[in-house]
Amino acid sequence: MSRILVVEDEQHLADGLRYNLEAEQYDVDVVDNGEEALKRLSADSPRYDVVILDVMLPGIDGFGVVAELRRQRRFVPVLMLTARGRSEDVLRGFGAGADDYLPKPFELPILLSRVQGLLRRHEWFRQEAAAQMAPIAAQFSFRDKSL
Amino acid sequence: MTSGGRRKSVAFFIILGVCLAGGAIALNVGWIIVSWQNVGLLIVGLVVFPLFITGVVLNTIFLVREIRRSEHHEAFINAVTHELKTPVASMKLYLQTLQNRQVDDAKRQEFYAVMLQDSDRLQATIEQVLRAGELRARRRRPVHMAIDVSALVSECLSLARTRHRLPPETLTYLERFTNNGPRLVLGDEDELKAVVTNLLDNAIKYSGPQVRVAVELEQTDSATITLRVRDQGIGMPQSEQKRIFKRFYRIPGAMATRIKGTGLGLFIVRSVVARHGGKVYAESGGPGHGSTFIVKLPLVAPQ
Numbered sequence: 117m118s119r120i121l122v123v124e125d126e127q128h129l130a131d132g133l134r135y136n137l138e139a140e141q142y143d144v145d146v147v148d149n150g151e152e153a154l155k156r157l158s159a160d161s162p163r164y165d166v167v168i169l170d171v172m173l174p175g176i177d178g179f180g181v182v183a184e185l186r187r188q189r190r191f192v193p194v195l196m197l198t199a200r201g202r203s204e205d206v207l208r209g210f211g212a213g214a215d216d217y218l219p220k221p222f223e224l225p226i227l228l229s230r231v232q233g234l235l236r237r238h239e240w241f242r243q244e245a246a247a248q249m250a251p252i253a254a255q256f257s258f259r260d261k262s263l
Numbered sequence: 264m265t266s267g268g269r270r271k272s273v274a275f276f277i278i279l280g281v282c283l284a285g286g287a288i289a290l291n292v293g294w295i296i297v298s299w300q301n302v303g304l305l306i307v308g309l310v311v312f313p314l315f316i317t318g319v320v321l322n323t324i325f326l327v328r329e330i331r332r333s334e335h336h337e338a339f340i341n342a343v344t345h346e347l348k349t350p351v352a353s354m355k356l357y358l359q360t361l362q363n364r365q366v367d368d369a370k371r372q373e374f375y376a377v378m379l380q381d382s383d384r385l386q387a388t389i390e391q392v393l394r395a396g397e398l399r400a401r402r403r404r405p406v407h408m409a410i411d412v413s414a415l416v417s418e419c420l421s422l423a424r425t426r427h428r429l430p431p432e433t434l435t436y437l438e439r440f441t442n443n444g445p446r447l448v449l450g451d452e453d454e455l456k457a458v459v460t461n462l463l464d465n466a467i468k469y470s471g472p473q474v475r476v477a478v479e480l481e482q483t484d485s486a487t488i489t490l491r492v493r494d495q496g497i498g499m500p501q502s503e504q505k506r507i508f509k510r511f512y513r514i515p516g517a518m519a520t521r522i523k524g525t526g527l528g529l530f531i532v533r534s535v536v537a538r539h540g541g542k543v544y545a546e547s548g549g550p551g552h553g554s555t556f557i558v559k560l561p562l563v564a565p566q
Contacts, residue, residue, distance in 0.1 A: 128353040128377050135370075136360055172345055174521035199348035200341070221352035224359035 118165040118235050119143040123153040123181065124197070125173055129220075133168065140228060150176030154184055157192060164192055166234050171198035171209070179212040186213035193234040197222065273330050280323025287316045335511040335526070342513075342525050346388045350381035357381075383426070388525065394457055395510070395527040398534040409447040409563055410455060412488055413438060416480055419459040427467050433474040434463075439481040446480075446488050447563040454535045458543075459490070461528040462556050466494035468522050469554070488562050493555040498547040507545060508533040536560065 120137055124130040125148040137144045145164075147153050150173045157164060171178035182194050194216075196209045201219030209217045216230050291312035298304035357374045360366065366374065420436050423429070440446070448455070466476040479491040499507070499514055506512050510530040536543045541560035547553065 126349050126353065128381060129349065129356060131377070132353060132356040132360060136356075136364075139364055199345045199352070220348050221355045224356055224363065 117141060117143050119145070119162055120231070121153065121156060121164045121167045122146045123148075123150070123167065123173065123178070124170045125149060126170070129170075136224060136228065137231070142231075149174050150178070150181045153181050157181075157185055157190060158188065165238055166231055167192055167194045168231070169194055169196050169214070171196060171200060171205070179208060182209070182214050183212040193238050195227075195230060195234060197227075273327055276323060276326050276330070280319060280326075283319045284316050284323075287312060287319060291316070335509075338513065339511040339526055342523070343388070343392060346523065346525055347385065350385040350388075353381045354378050354385075391525060391527050391531065394454075394531055395534075398531060398538075399510070407449045408452065410450055410452050411445045412448050412455075412490075412560070413446055413480060415452065415455055416459055416478065416490065419456055419463060420478060423460065423463040423467065427464075427474075429467070429474060434467075434476045435478065437477070437479045439479065441482065446482060448488065448539065448560050449563055450539045450560075451535075455539070458532050458535050458558065461532050462490075462492045462558070465528055466492050466496065466554075466556070468524070470494050470496040482562070483559070486562055486564070488560050490558040490560075491555055493553065495553040498550050498552040498554050499545070500547075500549055504545045504547060508543070532556075532558075 120142045122130055122133050122137070122144060124133065124146065127148075130146045130148065134144045134146055143162075145156065145162075147156060153167070153169070153173075154176065157167065169178045169181060173181070176184070178196055178198065182196070185192065185194070194214045196214040196217045197220060198205065198209075198217075199220045206217050206219075215234060218227060218230065291308060294308040294312065295305060298308060357378050361371065361374060417436065420434060424431065424434055463476070463478070467474055470476065473495070475495045477491075477493045479489075479493070481489045481491070483489045503514055507514060508529045511526040512530075513524065513526045533543055536558055539560055541558060543556065543558045546555045546557065
């Protein structure tokens with residue numbers, strides 16, 4: 117089951133997102149500020165497969181959160197969700213390291229499809245990496261112990 | 264990031280203004296030295312150069328003020344964008360959820376309640392923006408009707424309690440009158456309600472999780488009624504106590520920026536109170552020590 121972190125300080129939106137994502141059989145955690153999001157994402161467990169990130173957050177904003185994640189070389193897929201829909205804001209989001217960007221108000225089916233898309237790519241990437249690692253791991257066996 | 268860039272541009276214009284003024288002063292001194300023997304030229308220089316210098320200084324002041332204003336304006340646009348789009352986004356999300364999923368009855372009722380709150384929030388923001396625009400344009404004349412302040416405050420209080428779902432002891436009300444009878448103020452009921460509601464909403468908003476707001480209505484003398492709204496919230500330094508009434512102005516700092524708003528509430532309060540011939544001001548013991556907002560309005564002389 118994929119695990120999703122929702123970073124959103126508007127209670128109603130956070131609850132609505134949680135309801136829908138749980139209905140899609142995802143594991144959902146919700147936090148309402150940037151500091152807490154960074155703390156959750158910097159920990160190795162639980163590992164999140166996708167982050168839905170609001171921009172206008174108290175404390176560190178969404179741009180700050182995603183920039184800090186990328187600086188820490190954590191490449192969890194991030195979908196930014198925000199009321200700021202001007203192209204300079206969208207570009208700033210991608211510049212900070214977001215993988216996708218959706219202005220509010222959004223269409224629920226589109227949001228869910230984009231989350232699916234991010235998860236799919238994340239999964240392919242993981243399988244690809246594992247497949248590339250397999251022959252190397254086979255080469256580096258030492259007596260009966262292998263890598 | 265953008266505010267940092269703008270601060271730099273403000274600094275640039277201040278430095279440019281100072282340099283130009285300095286240059287003009289130097290030229291003036293040079294002129295005086297060169298034309299020392301010629302009284303006519305000397306007088307021309309003494310008149311023309313100070314004019315230039317004054318022009319440069321005034322120009323710089325206005326420019327800096329304009330930059331500040333556009334800064335507040337942009338913050339306002341951002342805040343309003345957020346305040347308008349968030350409830351719409353929420354309503355749309357819940358409507359599409361209801362449309363696309365089998366939602367059980369209890370959840371359905373919960374969603375309806377959420378959407379109603381969102382539409383209230385949206386309506387409040389729209390009204391706030393329209394009222395501020397109206398007050399600024401001064402298109403509407405205040406309707407001069409005699410209004411019972413005590414009844415008006417009580418009504419706003421019970422509305423605020425319902426809207427913010429507060430237990431009665433968190434929002435207390437006290438009237439201090441020496442004699443009985445209605446306290447009447449000449450004015451516009453809607454506008455005066457907006458004053459009280461804005462003050463109550465602010466007191467609740469800036470209280471943090473522990474809401475303790477005390478409202479007092481007192482007849483200070485035969486011609487004045489005083490409304491005090493005291494909270495135990497985040498407070499503010501002395502330097503902010505005047506600025507907060509400016510249009511679009513919002514208190515800077517980590518604590519206050521967590522609280523959302525358009526920066527119009529206190530502007531509306533001040534404008535309305537001024538139109539009614541009253542005064543409003545803020546008091547605070549400093550950050551963390553709560554704030555008190557005091558409104559003084561002239562009473563109608565009893566017949």
